[in-house]
Amino acid sequence: MTFRLTDDQRELRDEIRRFVASELTPVASTLDHSHTYPRGVLDALADRGVTGLTVDEAYGGRGEGHVELAVVVEELSAGMMSVGAALALHLGVASVVERFGSDALRGDVLPSMARFDTVGALALTEANAGSDKAAMETRAVREGSEWVVSGHKQWVTNVREADVALLYAKTGPEAAAPENVSAFLVPTEDLTVDHDWAAIGGNSVPTARVEFADLRVPDDRMVGEQGMALVERGRLHGGVNLPARAVGIARAALDAAVDYADEREQFDQPIGEFQGVQWRLATMAGRVDAARLLTLRAADAADRGDPDAGAQTSMAKVHATEAAVENASDAMDVHGGVGFTSEYPVERYFRDAKLLTVAGGPNDVHRNTVADAVRSVPTE
Incomplete structure (x- = not known):
């Protein structure tokens, strides 16, 4: 069986390849060695609609699929992996919101995420919950129409440049695992960076450890069904x-x-x-x-x-x-x-x-x- 990209997919690939040659490759070394966030490159991608690549057209995106995502990320990463990572992480957060968020939440954040006016980060992994996400210690307790969240996240890539973070916390008993974790979309300004990791790679999109105590999150910022966040995450690819x-x-x-x-x-x-x-x-x-x-x-x-x-x-x-x-x-x-x-x-x-x-x-x-x-x- 022969697998070939469609004409539209090849056109997209060639568009991004030309962009990388003219806009990314000439600055990649400088961005990497200076540990500089590639905001200008990402803004230029936003102007081309790429930061909304997989976001539905109803929210201002291009409505493309996983094949198009793979094509675009390969081309960007051939120029500089950090740019491919920044785009993919942002789109990953948007995908969770689009697939599982409420109508109101989708309408509130997805158009600005597609434009890259709102940048997303993922807050999932913890010191003792790396591969074993069910071991996370961050917990959220409901108080009226709010959730009070306390804990930490170990590897939050892009947090200093992001506007919102998709944060996972336990909302149910251990016995209910894995149906005891919920996801919330929170402002990154509510997270305290307590350590910037001095990594040897991915220099332009740094990763940090963040802490938060008694963080109050409105109930309408929960993404998906209560307790089902890890299960729902497993349905995405x-x-x-x-x-x-x-x-x-x-x-x-x-x-x-x-x-x-x-x-x-x-x-x-x-x-x-x-x-x-x-x-x-x-x-x-x-x-x-x-x-x-x-x-x-x-x-x-x-x-x-x-x-x-x-x-x-x-x-x-x-x-x-x-x-x-x-x-x-x-x-x-x-x-x-x-x-x-x-x-x-x-x-x-x-x-x-x-x-x-x-x-x-x-x-x-x-x-x-x-x-x-x-x-x-x-x-x-």
Whole structure:
């Protein structure tokens, strides 16, 4: 079976590729090394309607699906992973609001999120609740028409630039798990940043730990059914953005290695003419294609509502993120000594790629998801 993008999807891909070449690639190194948030780049994407890519047209978005999300995030991440991450995290929050929020809440926030006037962040993971989200300690107690929320969140990417955070808290007894967690859309100004993480990758979209005590949230800011937030989250497949980011890095590393192999000469010939380098480039190309196909298959399954979409996304995440690390490492080797300097982007590819193996859940957890799916397949 041949999988091909539609004409509209290819047109979208080419539009973003041109944007990356003209607006992102020239500033990526400066943004990364200065740890500067890419607001100008994201505003330019907003002008093109990309910050509302998956938001329904009724709310000012483009109404695209997971395949289009994967295509756009790959292209942006090939220029700079932080930009792909910022867009995907923002759209992930919008998707939860659109799918599970009340009519009033959707009408209130989605149009401004599509315009990027309101920027979203995710507040889910805690110090003792990483892969095991049910272990979260943040709790919300109802008082009249409000909820009083206290706790912390360990990894809130983009919180200093965001306007609202999708915050998860326990609202029911432990015995009811996983149907004891609710989600709330809260202003980020109500969250106190108590630690900025000095990460080695994703420099332009920093992550922080936040705390909050006796945070009062109106009942109408609850997103979805009370106690069902984790269950509802499992019905979405926005996680396809993670392998898409990795595909972008893997492809950028390959392109950088090819360019350098063609221009760098040793022993009176370009190093790309040595068989060892050629074989390395061929292996890198295979990794990119396999990662992209797995990612697009998972995105297509999500768009079709395929029950296997979750396992396919996990498979794509494992393969693509590890392909990105391997390609970035190989690209550094092709570059030799200069690959270990900040003069070339391959060191950034390596740092950003390694982040993706743990972001969105460590790869071994995703391997468990794939293994569970394999073991549940009935035998003939």
